[in-house]
Amino acid sequence: MTDGPPPKKMKHDLRENKANIMLAKAAEGGYGIPGVCVYNLEGILATVRAATAKRSPAMILLFPWAQTYSQTVLATAAAHAARTAPVPITVHLDHAQSPSAIHEAADTGCYDSIMVDMSHHEKEENLRLTKELTAYCHERGILTEAEPGRITGGEDGVQDTAELEAVMTSPEEAREFVATGIDWLAPAFGNVHGNYGPLGINLDYSRLNAVNDAVGKEVRLVLHGTDGFTPEHYEKCLKGGITKVNINKVMNKQYTEMQREGGYGLTELMEKGTEKMQEVVEGVMDVLGSSGKA
Numbered sequence: 001m002t003d004g005p006p007p008k009k010m011k012h013d014l015r016e017n018k019a020n021i022m023l024a025k026a027a028e029g030g031y032g033i034p035g036v037c038v039y040n041l042e043g044i045l046a047t048v049r050a051a052t053a054k055r056s057p058a059m060i061l062l063f064p065w066a067q068t069y070s071q072t073v074l075a076t077a078a079a080h081a082a083r084t085a086p087v088p089i090t091v092h093l094d095h096a097q098s099p100s101a102i103h104e105a106a107d108t109g110c111y112d113s114i115m116v117d118m119s120h121h122e123k124e125e126n127l128r129l130t131k132e133l134t135a136y137c138h139e140r141g142i143l144t145e146a147e148p149g150r151i152t153g154g155e156d157g158v159q160d161t162a163e164l165e166a167v168m169t170s171p172e173e174a175r176e177f178v179a180t181g182i183d184w185l186a187p188a189f190g191n192v193h194g195n196y197g198p199l200g201i202n203l204d205y206s207r208l209n210a211v212n213d214a215v216g217k218e219v220r221l222v223l224h225g226t227d228g229f230t231p232e233h234y235e236k237c238l239k240g241g242i243t244k245v246n247i248n249k250v251m252n253k254q255y256t257e258m259q260r261e262g263g264y265g266l267t268e269l270m271e272k273g274t275e276k277m278q279e280v281v282e283g284v285m286d287v288l289g290s291s292g293k294a
């Protein structure tokens with residue numbers, strides 16, 4: 001035995017992170033992982049049941065709203081559902097917009113990945129905070145996602161940045177963000193949160209391809225703002241290197257529409273709402289090609 005220094009405390013190996021493995025397989029197989037934005041237990045169940053029925057990997061996405069509203073209750077339920085599912089499922093915190101929200105979430109042990117969304121800050125500050133918060137998450141075995149440029153629009157449960165002008169991501173800017181140590185990058189190439197408005201969906205695929213050429217070997221590209229997408233939109237985005245595809249309203253509106261219709265008892269609303277949301281998620285899995293990949 002030699003008298004060397006005591007062995008260093010084992011650091012988390014991020015390559016073993018479940019979400020990292022999931023997206024690596026998706027990139028290799030040319031399919032997309034649905035990142036399902038959920039707000040309630042029904043959304044969690046709908047995602048897990050769809051994934052199980054379709055033998056598809058999936059991600060459950062929560063917003064910091066879930067922490068404000070339920071403290072750790074929804075995140076714990078999502079993490080439990082993910083751990084006990086018969087297919088690979090991970091839990092992601094989407095659009096975490098303050099250092100305190102990120103610290104709190106990282107410390108719960110519920111999340112496999114966190115979106116460090118500092119896009120409301122000026123670029124220098126955005127880059128500085130992204131680097132610092134990514135290091136915090138990595139020390140805890142959690143991957144991070146960031147958004148260079150700014151994806152415009154508003155999403156339920158996210159601080160509204162609609163008044164801030166959309167800024168498209170350039171390959172140079174993508175490189176600057178990758179240098180902060182992030183694992184996934186959400187490019188802005190004409191994608192919009194929420195409604196696309198009267199002009200419809202107008203995506204700049206050449207920009208997406210240029211970003212992919214610049215950083216696609218170092219990070220995974222992920223997609224926000226898919227409301228109203230057709231299979232053709234998804235296909236072109238997957239070809240441009242996208243591996244995680246966030247969906248929100250297409251699923252959650254099933255539930256809110258049933259509530260608006262009215263006439264359902266509470267358990268009936270919950271059960272039928274879960275079924276309807278599950279159907280939509282299954283359809284998305286077929287379109288993204290993740291069905292049968294778990």
Ligand SMILES: [Zn+2]
Pocket residue numbers: 094095155193224225246
């Ligand atoms: Zn988003």
